[in-house]
Amino acid sequence: MYPRTEYEMTEEDLKTLLEACRPTPAMYLSGGQPMSSSPQENANRAWAALGEKMGFDYNTVQPISGKGQRFFSAVPSETEEARKERLEREAEEKRQREIARLTEEIAEREKQLAALQAA
The missing domain is CATH 1.20.5 (Single alpha-helices involved in coiled-coils or other helix-helix interfaces)
Incomplete structure (x- = not known):
């Protein structure tokens, strides 16, 4: 496994991630099936897309304390x-x-x- 590496996302990437985490309306189809993805599912997809773009495994992302929202560490893919x-x-x-x-x-x-x- 590769060593953990520090990354910095762009303001646009941060905006996309924050947008993906926003609450979604709780509307359900008959049978209890949600009509839209949950904020967690949206955030996971956004991190996966960012990981693909920047070359890291999105499941390994960790925040870097004291550096701001755009900075994080992850294991390169x-x-x-x-x-x-x-x-x-x-x-x-x-x-x-x-x-x-x-x-x-x-x-x-x-x-x-x-x-x-x-x-």
């Missing part, structure tokens, strides 16, 4: 190349673990076979 490299590395590590497990299992079985043949 992976680039496609970084993701590909990580997946390849994880696949190789999994392959090596499986080789080690099978080698250990073979050694144990050979030991059991030798014991049976000696009896």
Whole structure:
């Protein structure tokens, strides 16, 4: 995982986020289904869009105390190349673990076979 990084959004980005957080009228369809998204859902979508635009994982956003509303920290999202490299590395590590497990299992079985043949 990448280290946490500080970001600064533009005034326009802040305005968009604050607008998304505004209360929405509570109107429901029959059956209790809301007619519009909740402020939380709108805010989540706005943060996701900002994360896509600025290159961070919107689920990792934290405010930075004392710096103002436009400043926050988050974990940068992976680039496609970084993701590909990580997946390849994880696949190789999994392959090596499986080789080690099978080698250990073979050694144990050979030991059991030798014991049976000696009896």
